Amino acid sequence: MNEATAALGIEAISVYVPRHYLDLRDLAEVNGVDPRKYNDGLGCLRMAIPSPYEDPVTMGWEAAAALLENYRVDREGIGLLAVGTESGVDAAKPVAAYLHGLLDLSRSCRTFDTKHACYSATAALRHALGWCSLPANRGRQALVVATDIARYPVGSPGEPTQGAGAVAMLVSDRPHCLQLEPYPEAVYAEQVMDFWRPNYSAEAMVDGRVSVDSYLRALEYTWRQYAGNSGLGLDDYDHLLFHAPFAKMVHKAYRRVCQLQAGAGTEPGAAQFERHCLPAVWACQELGNLYSGSLYVLLAALLERLQERASGARLGLFSYGSGCCAEFFSARVGPRAVHWRGKIGLEAGLLRRQRLDYQTYLDFRAAATAFNRDGSYWQAVAGWGNGQPVSFLGIRSHQRVYATATRQPAQALEYSARARVVK
Numbered sequence: 001m002n003e004a005t006a007a008l009g010i011e012a013i014s015v016y017v018p019r020h021y022l023d024l025r026d027l028a029e030v031n032g033v034d035p036r037k038y039n040d041g042l043g044c045l046r047m048a049i050p051s052p053y054e055d056p057v058t059m060g061w062e063a064a065a066a067l068l069e070n071y072r073v074d075r076e077g078i079g080l081l082a083v084g085t086e087s088g089v090d091a092a093k094p095v096a097a098y099l100h101g102l103l104d105l106s107r108s109c110r111t112f113d114t115k116h117a118c119y120s121a122t123a124a125l126r127h128a129l130g131w132c133s134l135p136a137n138r139g140r141q142a143l144v145v146a147t148d149i150a151r152y153p154v155g156s157p158g159e160p161t162q163g164a165g166a167v168a169m170l171v172s173d174r175p176h177c178l179q180l181e182p183y184p185e186a187v188y189a190e191q192v193m194d195f196w197r198p199n200y201s202a203e204a205m206v207d208g209r210v211s212v213d214s215y216l217r218a219l220e221y222t223w224r225q226y227a228g229n230s231g232l233g234l235d236d237y238d239h240l241l242f243h244a245p246f247a248k249m250v251h252k253a254y255r256r257v258c259q260l261q262a263g264a265g266t267e268p269g270a271a272q273f274e275r276h277c278l279p280a281v282w283a284c285q286e287l288g289n290l291y292s293g294s295l296y297v298l299l300a301a302l303l304e305r306l307q308e309r310a311s312g313a314r315l316g317l318f319s320y321g322s323g324c325c326a327e328f329f330s331a332r333v334g335p336r337a338v339h340w341r342g343k344i345g346l347e348a349g350l351l352r353r354q355r356l357d358y359q360t361y362l363d364f365r366a367a368a369t370a371f372n373r374d375g376s377y378w379q380a381v382a383g384w385g386n387g388q389p390v391s392f393l394g395i396r397s398h399q400r401v402y403a404t405a406t407r408q409p410a411q412a413l414e415y416s417a418r419a420r421v422v423k
C-alpha cells in the first residue's frame with residue numbers, strides 16, 4: 001500500500017436540498033398510476049423540485065457556500081474546483097467558472113466541469129485526489145461539486161424518478177469524512193444508448209430497460225474486478241452505497257452482489273439489506289435522482305444518520321454513469337463524527353422544504369423553460385428575493401445573470417418593480 005495515496009479523501013461534505021418537493025402520491029394520482037408502483041415498485045416517496053430561480057449553478061453554490069462556512073474553510077487554500085454535472089447551463093462555459101466567481105475563490109485555482117452522466121462527480125473526485133497527491137499540492141484542498149436537475153418528459157416512466165440537488169466535497173490529505181482505500185481501480189466502460197440528453201433538449205431521454213441492464217452489467221464487472229484486486233468480499237463491508245437513480249435500483253444492485261458472492265439463487269434477507277444499505281438509501285427516497293450527486297448524497301445521508309456509529313466503517317461505493325462508465329471502490333469513514341456532525345445540512349434541508357401541488361410543479365417547469373431563453377431576464381427578475389441567498393435571474397444578451405444576497409446586480413433591483421413573473 002502506498003503511503004502517499006493512503007491518506008487522501010473527503011475532508012468535508014455538504015448537501016443542498018431544494019426548498020420544494022412533490023409527493024409521488026400526488027403524481028401517481030394525476031398520471032393514473034397505482035401509487036404503490038411509485039412508492040414500493042420504484043421505492044420513491046418524494047422528489048425534490050428546484051424553483052425557476054434555481055439551476056445547477058445556484059444549487060452548486062448553496063452546497064459549496066455552506067461547506068465553506070460550516071467547516072470554516074480558507075478560500076485561499078483551494079487550488080482546484082471541479083464540477084460534475086450533466087445538466088450544465090452552457091455548451092462551452094463550465095458551471096465551475098460561475099461558481100468560482102460567486103464563491104470568491106482564489107485566482108490561483110484550476111476550474112473545469114467533468115461530464116459522463118452520473119459518473120461525472122466520481123471523475124471529478126478522481127482528478128481531485130490525483131491533484132492532491134502531487135507533492136507540489138500537499139496541504140492544499142480541492143473542491144468537488146456535484147450538481148444536477150434530473151428532468152424527464154411529463155407523464156413518462158422516468159418522471160417519478162426525477163430529483164435535484166447538489167453535494168459539495170472538500171478533497172485533501174485530511175480525510176476526516178472518507179479515506180479512499182488505495183487498491184487498484186475497478187472501472188468499466190461501454191458505448192451504450194441507455195440514457196442521454198441531446199443539446200437541444202432540456203429533458204433526458206432514456207431506454208429504461210437497457211439502462212437497468214447496463215447498470216447491472218457494469219456493477220457485476222467492477223464488483224468482480226475489485227474483489228479480485230482487493231480480496232474484499234461482501235462481509236468485509238459495513239455498508240454499501242450504490243448509485244441510486246431510484247431507491248429500488250439499490251435493491252436490485254444489492255441482490256446482484258449477494259448473488260455474485262453466494263450463488264445465483266441467493267435472495268438477501270431484509271436484515272442484511274437493512275444493515276448494508278438502509279442507513280444511506282433513504283436520501284434517494286426523499287430527493288429522487290440527483291444524477292452526479294446521487295452516490296455522494298448517500299454518503300452524506302449515512303454520515304448524518306449514523307453519526308459516531310459510522311466512524312471507521314468500511315464502505316463499498318459503486319458509481320454508474322449512463323453511456324456508460326462505472327467504478328467500484330472502497331473507503332473508510334473517518335474516526336470522529338465531530339468532524340461532520342451538524343455540518344452536512346441534509347436533514348435540516350428536508351425539514352425546511354415545502355410541498356408543491358401538481359399544478360405548481362408544472363408551473364415551475366414551464367417557468368424554468370421560459371427563463372432559460374434569451375431575453376428572460378426582464379421577466380425572471382421579479383422573483384428576486386424569493387428566499388434564496390443566490391438566484392438565477394434569467395438571460396440577458398445571451399448571458400446568464402446571477403445575484404447573491406451580498407452581490408445584487410444593480411439592474412435586478414432597478415427593474416424588479418416593473419417586471420412580471422412568467423409562468
Ligand code: CAA
Pocket residue numbers: 034036037040041042118157158159161194195206207208209211212215243244245246249289291320321322
Ligand atoms: N404495486 C407495486 N409495485 C408495482 C406496481 C404496483 N401496483 N406496479 C408496478 N410495480 C413494480 C414493477 O413490478 C416493477 O418492479 P421490478 O422492477 O421489481 O420488477 C417496478 O414497479 C417498476 O415497474 P415498471 O418496470 O413497469 O416501470 P416502468 O417501466 O414504468 O419504469 C424505469 C421503470 C424504466 C426504471 C423508469 O422509471 C425509467 O425509465 N427511469 C429512468 C431511467 C433510470 O433510472 N434507469 C436506471 C439505470 S440508469 C442510471 O442509473 C443512470 C441514471 O441515473 C439515469
